[in-house]
Structure formats: C-alpha cells, structure tokens
Amino acid sequence: MSDTTIPTPRLTELAHGGGCGCKLAPSVLQQLLADQPLAAAFPQLLVGNETADDAAVWQIDAQTCVIATTDFFMPMVDDPRDFGRIAATNAISDIYAMGGRPIMALAILGMPVDRMPVAMIREILAGGASICAEAGIPIAGGHSIDAPEPIYGLAVIGLCAPKDLRRNHGAQPGDALILTKPLGVGVYSAAIKKQLLDADGLAAMIATTTTLNRIGTDLAREPAVHAMTDVTGFGILGHGLEMARGSDVQLVIDASRLPLLGEAATLAQRGLATGASGRNWTAYGAEVTLPDGMADWWKVLLTDPQTSGGLLLSVAAEDADAVLARVREAGHSAAAIIGRVAPGSGITVAV
Structure with a gap:
C-alpha cells in the first residue's frame, strides 16, 4: 500500500493508552528496579536511580552539572502536531524540574508506518521541533523504529550549577506547597478517547500541556525553594509521596485549593478516568x-495521571506568596498554594 492510499486515522485509536497515563504503575516500577545496581561507585553521579528524582545528574566540575532525561509515550490527542508539542513539552519539563537549563534534545520515534501516512508522522516531528525551538534548543538527532503503536518523545540534556540543583526531597516542616498547573489532564484524555470533550475543553488542555515549565530554572536560584518536582503520570498524590518520602515529612494537601481544569470535576463525576x-x-x-466521606470522584482527580503537568514546589512559608506571584507572572495563571509540609510521613488530604 502506498502512502497516498493509507487512510488518516484518529491517533488515539492507534494506541491502547496515552500520555503519561501509559506509565507503569509505581508498584510495578519498584519491582522492576529492585535488583538493579546502584551507582554509588560513581561519585560524580549526584542523582541516579537510587531515588525517584526527575532526571539523572552528573557533576562535571565545581561550576557545572549535566542533567539527562528521557520521556516518551503514546498519543492522548488526535492532532499529530499537538501530540508532538505535548510530548516535547513533557520531556523538557524534567530538566526544568531539576533546576536546569535545557541545551539539546534527541528524538525518540516509533510509528506503525503501514497504518499512518508519512505526512502525519512529519507533523508529529514538526510539533516537537516547534516546542524545542520555543525552549531555545535543537533536536540534534534521534532514533526511529517501526512500532505497532505510535510513540514519540525526547531525550533531553541540560545544565545547571551544583548550587542550583533542586530535587524532590528537601521539603521542610512549615513549608508551603505550590502547584503551578491545573489537574485533570488524564480525565480529559479519557474524555477525548470517548469523544466527550468539547472544543473549549480540548483547547484548554492543549494550552496547559504545551506550556513550558521554564520557571523552574529561575526558581532553582531561590534559596526559599527547598524542593521541586513535576507532576506527571503518578498524579499529585504519587509525586507528592515521592517528595514526602525523600524529605522524611508529611504533606498536607487541601483538596479545595487544588487548581483544576474547568471540566475536570464534572467529567470525573460522570465516571471518566x-x-x-x-x-x-x-x-x-x-x-x-x-x-x-470524600466522594470517590475526588480520588480520581487526586490520582489522575498528568501529562506535561505542573511543578510541585516546597517553599519557605514566609516567601510563598512572593514565589506564587512570580510563577503567575511567568504565565501560570492557575498556580496556587495547595497545602503545607508537616512532621510525619505520607500524605493527608484535607478539605
């Protein structure tokens, strides 16, 4: 079959899952990594697979660290250019979440070439390239395979000074918690699969998932920002727990203060998940x-996998309002203080 006779499919129909909802469950991932060798023999490896941080970090010298990450997934939207944009934004976010500045990317591409027109695949690549251009970095190469489902993402390299490195631990009792983007992306993607999301909802989801988390680079230079991570496939509770465990603290999250995409609560109440x-x-x-007595639909939103989600910040309480204002000025209008850090362990959700 020639490319001109391949019908144009809905991207989401070609994949069994989409976005960061494709991630393996945290418990499965823990089992897979349980017997993997740790990197303690490499003193320059400041961050490796011994923690649940967002990227690996290698210290070159007293002034420079290299940050390396990779992220890829199957489509959660049908427009190929938007899929490429979302995947690229999501991959670059890991660099920002560590406090780094991205410098280049490599493309990761797996496509069912017998089921997708070449022009459609080119649009995915163009979407990723447009976000990299926005971030000021080149796509310097990559690798592609013929795959049964469409997969796209990036490996990204960044730099930071050792003093600016931020991790998902370091949160301190008394800190305020800030979330920079609204939740509900997973619920929206489930609605897309069933063609139940209206045009305004789709536009809102694409807008948030293609907004770069570049504010993380600036926030890492603020001593008041004690810990930072991005909220993706494990949801606000999962990535919050990684912060709580790594910091040996408890997070108290006020559900009523969580920013949500406009239709997220309604869709969750309708059973979309x-x-x-x-x-x-x-x-x-x-x-x-x-x-x-918390309604079950709230549990859906608290565990909802975010694709290209926001940053979760643990910030000295006295500086939280100033940091929040700075985040909002950077374009994250939905950012909010969502709770606090307390002694203890785990997460307590309040209303």
Whole structure:
C-alpha cells in the first residue's frame, strides 16, 4: 500500500493508552528496579536511580552539572502536531524540574508506518521541533523504529550549577506547597478517547500541556525553594509521596485549593478516568489519609495521571506568596498554594 492510499486515522485509536497515563504503575516500577545496581561507585553521579528524582545528574566540575532525561509515550490527542508539542513539552519539563537549563534534545520515534501516512508522522516531528525551538534548543538527532503503536518523545540534556540543583526531597516542616498547573489532564484524555470533550475543553488542555515549565530554572536560584518536582503520570498524590518520602515529612494537601481544569470535576463525576488512576491508588493509597466521606470522584482527580503537568514546589512559608506571584507572572495563571509540609510521613488530604 502506498502512502497516498493509507487512510488518516484518529491517533488515539492507534494506541491502547496515552500520555503519561501509559506509565507503569509505581508498584510495578519498584519491582522492576529492585535488583538493579546502584551507582554509588560513581561519585560524580549526584542523582541516579537510587531515588525517584526527575532526571539523572552528573557533576562535571565545581561550576557545572549535566542533567539527562528521557520521556516518551503514546498519543492522548488526535492532532499529530499537538501530540508532538505535548510530548516535547513533557520531556523538557524534567530538566526544568531539576533546576536546569535545557541545551539539546534527541528524538525518540516509533510509528506503525503501514497504518499512518508519512505526512502525519512529519507533523508529529514538526510539533516537537516547534516546542524545542520555543525552549531555545535543537533536536540534534534521534532514533526511529517501526512500532505497532505510535510513540514519540525526547531525550533531553541540560545544565545547571551544583548550587542550583533542586530535587524532590528537601521539603521542610512549615513549608508551603505550590502547584503551578491545573489537574485533570488524564480525565480529559479519557474524555477525548470517548469523544466527550468539547472544543473549549480540548483547547484548554492543549494550552496547559504545551506550556513550558521554564520557571523552574529561575526558581532553582531561590534559596526559599527547598524542593521541586513535576507532576506527571503518578498524579499529585504519587509525586507528592515521592517528595514526602525523600524529605522524611508529611504533606498536607487541601483538596479545595487544588487548581483544576474547568471540566475536570464534572467529567470525573460522570465516571471518566484513565486506567492509570486506579493503578496509582492501588500502588500508594495505603500511605494516603483521605477525609471521611470524600466522594470517590475526588480520588480520581487526586490520582489522575498528568501529562506535561505542573511543578510541585516546597517553599519557605514566609516567601510563598512572593514565589506564587512570580510563577503567575511567568504565565501560570492557575498556580496556587495547595497545602503545607508537616512532621510525619505520607500524605493527608484535607478539605
């Protein structure tokens, strides 16, 4: 069959999952990595696979660290250019979440070439390249394979000074918690699969998932920002738990203060959810205390896998309002203070 006779499919119909909802459940990932060798023999490796941080970090000298990450997934939208844009924004976010400045990327591409027109695949690549151009970095190469489902993402390299490196631990009791983007991307993607998301909802989702988290580079230079991570496939509870465990603290999250995409609560109440949401709760729900009588749809939103989600910040309480204002001025209008850090362990959700 020639390319001209290949019908143009809906991207989301070609994949069994989409976005960061494709991630393996936290419990499965933990099992897979349980017997992997740690990198303690490499003193320059400041961050490796011994923690749940967003990227690996190698110290070159007293002034420079290299940050390396990779992220890829299957489509959660049908427009190929938007898929490329979302995937690229999501991959670059890991660099920003560590406090780094991205310098270049490599493309990761797997496509069912017998089921997709070449022009459609080119649009995915063009979308990723447009976001890299916005971030000021080149796509310097990559690798492609013929795959049964469409997969796209990036390996990204960044730099930071050792003193500016931020990790998902370091949160201190008394800190305020700030989330920079609204939740609900996974619920929206489930609605897209069923063609239940209207045009305004789709536009809002694309807008947030293609907004670069570049504010992370600037925030890393602020001593008041003690810990930072991005919220992706494990949801606000999963990535919050990684921060709580790494910092040996408890996070107290006020559900009523969580920023949500406009239709997220309504869709969740209608039963829209990804399979990843349930897997997430099974993996870590034992470490979470919910208020008595909390509606089940709230659990969906708290475990909702975010694709290209926001940054979760642990900030000295006295500086939280100033940091929040700075985040909003950088274009994250939905950013909010969502809770606090307390002594203890796990996460307690309040209303």
